[in-house]
Amino acid sequence: MVSDIRMDPRGRPAIHCAVKKRRNQTLVIAVNSIGTNVEASIGCGESQKDEVMEVFSNVWYPVIEGRVRVKFQPHETKAFLYDRIP
Numbered sequence: 001m002v003s004d005i006r007m008d009p010r011g012r013p014a015i016h017c018a019v020k021k022r023r024n025q026t027l028v029i030a031v032n033s034i035g036t037n038v039e040a041s042i043g044c045g046e047s048q049k050d051e052v053m054e055v056f057s058n059v060w061y062p063v064i065e066g067r068v069r070v071k072f073q074p075h076e077t078k079a080f081l082y083d084r085i086p
Contacts, residue, residue, distance in 0.1 A: 002039040002069065015040045015072065027055075028080045032072035041067045044082060055079040 006014055014034045020027045032038055044052055044063050051060045052068055056079060061068045070078060 002041055003037075005034065005036055005038055008034045014038045015042075017042065024083055026082055028082075029077065030070065030072075030080070031077045032075055035074045037071065037073060039069065039071045041069050042080070043067050044080070049082055052080045052082040055081050 001014060003014070008014060012033070014032060015030055015038065016033055017028060017030045020029075028042060028044070030040070030042055044066055049063055051062050053060050054070075056077070061070065061080070068080060072078065
């Protein structure tokens with residue numbers, strides 16, 4: 001988490017992530033579970049790409065040192081699709 005607000009009122013992380021791998025692609029789904037704007041740095045695992053696409057908006061995000069820095073609206077979900085190293 002990059003934001004000052006990192007947890008929900010129960011102490012759970014504000015951003016929850018799930019990873020699905022198939023063949024040479026990885027899908028990372030990240031959800032803001034709280035009702036305020038937050039910013040997070042999400043790891044891209046084995047990706048060697050310079051950027052990664054957010055599936056719902058078709059926006060490309062830069063990958064810096066293996067991570068994507070993302071701003072989330074309240075309760076927003078983002079999904080990132082990238083190719084892994086063969």
